[in-house]
Amino acid sequence: MTLLRINDVEARTALDRVTIWRLERSGRFPRRRLVAARTVRWIDSEIEEWIASLPAALLQEVAM
Secondary structure (H helix, E strand, O other): OOEEOHHHHHHHHOOOHHHHHHHHHOOOOOOOEEEEOOEEEEEHHHHHHHHHHOOHHHHHHHHO
16 A cells, blocks of 8 residues: 655646545545644555546546
8 A cells, every 4th residue: 555645646636735625525535544643645546546437538627
């Protein structure tokens, strides 16, 4: 299991941190994990599954 920082998640998803947090709060994005005080990470496999679950048209929209 690989843990990703917010910068890694932004690079893989082409989303900015505000959009990631909004999607996460609405339940449409994998939840972050608290690994230490003031330190959060996302699980790599959960991010990859989320990306794979998106329709191709939506990925193109998000990248714009």
